[in-house]
Amino acid sequence: MAGTPDGQFFRVAETDRKIVAITVDGVAVTALDGDTLATALLTHGHHLRQSEFGDGPRAGFCLMGACQDCWVSLGDGRRVRACTTLVVDGMAIHRGNDL
Amino acid sequence: MSEPRVLVIGAGPAGVRAAEALVAGGISPVVVDESPRSGGQIYRQPPDGFKRPGKALYSFEAGRAQRLHQTFANLRNHMDYRPETLVWNVRDGVAHTARDGAHGEIPFDAVIIASGAHDRVAPFPGWTTPGVFTLGGAQVALKYQGCTIGRRVAFVGTGPLLTLVAWQYAKAGADVAAVIDSATLGDKVAALGALAKDPATLAKGIYYAAGLRARGIPLIHGAVPLEAIGDGRIKALRYQDGAGREQRVACDAVATGYGLVPETRLADIAGCRFAFHEPSRQWLPETDDDGRTAVTRVYLAGDGMGIAGANAAEARGALAAFAVLADLGRSVPMTTVAAHRRRLAATRRFAAALDTAFAYPAGLAATMADDTILCRCEAIRAGDLRHAANDLGAGELNRAKALIRLAMGRCQGRMCGAAAAEVLAAALHSPVEQVERLRGAAPAKPIAMTLAAKP
Numbered sequence: 097m098a099g100t101p102d103g104q105f106f107r108v109a110e111t112d113r114k115i116v117a118i119t120v121d122g123v124a125v126t127a128l129d130g131d132t133l134a135t136a137l138l139t140h141g142h143h144l145r146q147s148e149f150g151d152g153p154r155a156g157f158c159l160m161g162a163c164q165d166c167w168v169s170l171g172d173g174r175r176v177r178a179c180t181t182l183v184v185d186g187m188a189i190h191r192g193n194d195l
Numbered sequence: 196m197s198e199p200r201v202l203v204i205g206a207g208p209a210g211v212r213a214a215e216a217l218v219a220g221g222i223s224p225v226v227v228d229e230s231p232r233s234g235g236q237i238y239r240q241p242p243d244g245f246k247r248p249g250k251a252l253y254s255f256e257a258g259r260a261q262r263l264h265q266t267f268a269n270l271r272n273h274m275d276y277r278p279e280t281l282v283w284n285v286r287d288g289v290a291h292t293a294r295d296g297a298h299g300e301i302p303f304d305a306v307i308i309a310s311g312a313h314d315r316v317a318p319f320p321g322w323t324t325p326g327v328f329t330l331g332g333a334q335v336a337l338k339y340q341g342c343t344i345g346r347r348v349a350f351v352g353t354g355p356l357l358t359l360v361a362w363q364y365a366k367a368g369a370d371v372a373a374v375i376d377s378a379t380l381g382d383k384v385a386a387l388g389a390l391a392k393d394p395a396t397l398a399k400g401i402y403y404a405a406g407l408r409a410r411g412i413p414l415i416h417g418a419v420p421l422e423a424i425g426d427g428r429i430k431a432l433r434y435q436d437g438a439g440r441e442q443r444v445a446c447d448a449v450a451t452g453y454g455l456v457p458e459t460r461l462a463d464i465a466g467c468r469f470a471f472h473e474p475s476r477q478w479l480p481e482t483d484d485d486g487r488t489a490v491t492r493v494y495l496a497g498d499g500m501g502i503a504g505a506n507a508a509e510a511r512g513a514l515a516a517f518a519v520l521a522d523l524g525r526s527v528p529m530t531t532v533a534a535h536r537r538r539l540a541a542t543r544r545f546a547a548a549l550d551t552a553f554a555y556p557a558g559l560a561a562t563m564a565d566d567t568i569l570c571r572c573e574a575i576r577a578g579d580l581r582h583a584a585n586d587l588g589a590g591e592l593n594r595a596k597a598l599i600r601l602a603m604g605r606c607q608g609r610m611c612g613a614a615a616a617e618v619l620a621a622a623l624h625s626p627v628e629q630v631e632r633l634r635g636a637a638p639a640k641p642i643a644m645t646l647a648a649k650p
Contacts, residue, residue, distance in 0.1 A: 104325060104326055104344065104345060104428065104447075104448065105336060105340075105342040105343065105344060105345075106342060106343045106345065106346050106369070107341055107342050108337070108341060108342065108343055108367045108368050108369065109247055109251075109337075109341035109367065110241070110245050110246065110247060110340070110341030111341070112246070113244055113245075114244070129244055130241070130242035130243065130244050130245060130340075131340065132339075132340060135336070135340045135342055138342075139342065142325045142326065142427060142428045143325045143427070144325075147323070147574060148573075149573055149574035150574070151323065151568065151574045152323070152324070152426075152427065153325050153427055154323060154325060154571075155325030155326065155328075156328070156332070157323075157327070157328055157329060157332065157571065157610065158313055158314065158328070158329045158331065158332045158609075158610070159328060159329070159331070159332030159333075159335045159336055160236055160313060160329075160331055160332060160335050161229060161640070162313040162458070162606065162609045162610070163329075163571070163606045163609060163610050164572065164604075164605035164606045164640070164641060165571060165572070165605075165606070165610075167605075174296075179332075179335075180229075180230075182231075182242060
């Protein structure tokens with residue numbers, strides 16, 4: 097099954113999709129066409145961002161655009177909600193503290 | 196006379212049925228929805244290229260979901276549909292929108308706000324740790340992305356979603372560690388008579404619970420979370436069982452939620468009046484039976500008016516549209532209106548029973564430890580709010596917001612609001628309605644400064 101051993105999310109269905117190449121904090125990883133950024137990142141890791149208030153990493157919470165706890169930065173300077181933004185081939189995503 | 200401009204906000208069950216009734220009444224509405232595809236949260240459609248059949252996505256509701264999606268598809272040439280568009284302000288007959296960084300304005304003669312709902316949260320220590328998600332979020336991950344939120348998931352909360360999502364996870368092959376329900380069996384038995392008014396829904400609840408038990412998954416009643424344990428990722432959930440004993444279950448993810456909160460920001464911004472609804476301990480916008488508000492041109496539909504579920508939302512969507520049509524002087528099919536009103540009355544009794552069977556754990560929220568994070572946007576703790584109440588003179592939520600930035604963050608109190616009201620009320624020794632409600636303000640959700648700056 098297409099879930100890396102160390103991801104928070106685990107793929108249980110719909111794994112027969114086109115592979116998309118993205119980078120996360122400069123590291124090349126693969127995602128599947130139709131993944132949200134949250135899915136793409138959380139199938140490989142455990143967080144999406146750092147809390148600006150020093151209380152540690154965050155991985156989103158509501159996954160439906162209400163809690164606003166999954167904002168990430170893109171290479172083109174945009175800031176987007178990871179749970180409502182779909183991956184695009186070549187996308188560069190940053191989880192850093194520079195919010 | 197030019198055709199009246201009618202705007203529908205939201206393309207879930209209520210928005211779709213509103214659009215359908217408007218089109219049938221001879222009006223081509225503008226339909227704005229934040230999602231890329233129609234269906235709302237409950238009948239959310241996966242992105243293009245996903246292949247699971249409706250039965251796998253929507254279980255017993257597959258037929259309803261399919262009919263709703265088909266209805267909306269059939270309306271395509273009779274409306275101006277704007278997906279992936281946020282309405283962030285509604286004022287003086289104009290809705291302000293944001294789509295992909297571009298500002299838009301939609302003038303209207305009538306607006307139907309069908310903004311839906313999200314999970315009602317009761318914070319507990321560790322709830323901001325990566326791996327803790329809402330029940331609705333856990334369902335979205337599965338339905339919309341084919342993912343589970345972890346390999347071994349503990350479910351903690353109450354309400355119909357709790358057993359439903361746990362069952363969906365078990366069915367999808369996830370390891371469900373435990374289902375920990377704050378409602379006691381007694382609460383549920385006491386509400387059985389009223390719940391039986393909707394035997395189909397009651398039967399589904401029993402079916403999910405039986406399915407979980409058949410898989411050997413523990414269903415624990417009268418139990419509350421104590422702590423999600425883990426540094427950066429979840430290792431276990433500590434909870435107190437129905438007998439008051441502390442227990443611990445190993446897991447790598449937690450799904451939590453205690454019923455639903457109506458999304459009322461736009462109704463609030465539009466100027467609607469609110470009244471305290473005792474059974475659900477929530478402030479709800481005031482409407483008549485068909486969704487008319489006291490604000491001219493503004494109508495509400497669906498769970499955004501108060502939680503009654505998807506079937507009620509379909510009826511409320513149609514009724515709001517008929518109200519618009521009637522107020523515009525158009526003829527409306529009175530027998531259809533009457534049928535929707537009857538359907539709605541039946542769901543209301545069921546919704547009232549749900550409030551009894553699955554009450555918000557107000558005591559749990561009110562007694563959360565001082566160092567527990569209450570507002571996850573800005574890491575404001577329960578003790579900060581008690582300090583505002585006891586030492587700074589915060590006699591209601593909006594004053595507390597001004598003093599300590601509680602609910603001032605990006606989510607605008609959507610996640611902390613229910614619990615914050617309980618914490619503040621307990622600190623002031625007053626009933627929860629006395630701490631008032633967090634007032635909404637535009638923008639309803641975060642937008643780029645460059646966008647808001649445009650005229």
